Amino acid sequence: xGYPAEKPVPTLAEFLAWEETQPDKHEFVNxxxxxxxxxxxxxxNVTLNVASLLKSHLRGTPCRAFVTxxxxxVATNMFYPDVFVTCDPGDLQxxxxxxxxxxxxxxxxxxxxxxxxxxxxxxYRQVDSLQEYALIDPERLTIEVFRRMPEGDWLLxxxxxxxxxxxxxLDFTAAxxxxxxxxxxxx
Numbered sequence: 754x755g756y757p758a759e760k761p762v763p764t765l766a767e768f769l770a771w772e773e774t775q776p777d778k779h780e781f782v783n784x785x786x787x788x789x790x791x792x793x794x795x796x797x798n799v800t801l802n803v804a805s806l807l808k809s810h811l812r813g814t815p816c817r818a819f820v821t822x823x824x825x826x827v828a829t830n831m832f833y834p835d836v837f838v839t840c841d842p843g844d845l846q847x848x849x850x851x852x853x854x855x856x857x858x859x860x861x862x863x864x865x866x867x868x869x870x871x872x873x874x875x876x877y878r879q880v881d882s883l884q885e886y887a888l889i890d891p892e893r894l895t896i897e898v899f900r901r902m903p904e905g906d907w908l909l910x911x912x913x914x915x916x917x918x919x920x921x922x923l924d925f926t927a928a929x930x931x932x933x934x935x936x937x938x939x940x
Contacts, residue, residue, distance in 0.1 A: 765829045781831040795891040798935045799860045800835045806927045816840035824850045835860045853882040861890040884922040
C-alpha cells in the first residue's frame with residue numbers, strides 16, 4: 754500500500770496571492786493555512802472598545818492602532834491580530850502588511866485561547882519590536898499583559914490585571930469597565 758501524496762507547502766508569496774482571491778481571511782502559520790471565523794458580539798465589542806481607546810490615546814503621536822483587517826507578518830507567517838499598535842514609519846506607510854508591532858492584543862475565545870497563549874505567542878515573541886502582548890478574555894472579564902523585560906524575558910504583569918489594561922510602552926491605561934463596555938448587555 755502506498756502513502757498519500759504530500760501536499761506541497763505554499764510559499765508566503767503564493768499564500769498572499771491566493772488569499773487576495775478569497776472572500777474570507779486566512780492566517781498562514783508554518784506553511785499551513787487557517788480560515789478565520791467570524792467573531793461573536795462580545796469579541797467584537799471588546800475589540801472595538803480597545804481600538805477606540807487606543808486611537809484616542811495615540812492621537813498626536815507617531816503610533817497608530819490597527820484592527821483585525823490588517824495583516825501582521827512575522828518571519829514567514831501571516832496573522833490578523835485583533836488589535837495591534839505600531840510606531841514604525843515603514844509600517845505606517847504600508848498598505849496591507851505590517852511587520853513591527855509594539856503591542857499586540859488578542860481577544861480570547863474558547864476555541865483560540867490555548868493557541869493565543871501558546872503557539873501564537875511563541876511566534877510573536879520573535880518580533881524584536883514587540884514590547885507587550887495582551888490577552889483579554891470577554892467571557893471571564895480578565896486581562897493579562899506580558900511585557901518584554903530588558904534582558905529579553907517575558908513577564909506576566911498579573912498584579913495589574915484588576916486595574917484594567919495597562920500598556921506601559923504606550924503610557925496607556927484603560928479601566929476594566931471601559932475595556933468590557935457593552936459586553937454584559939443582552940441583544
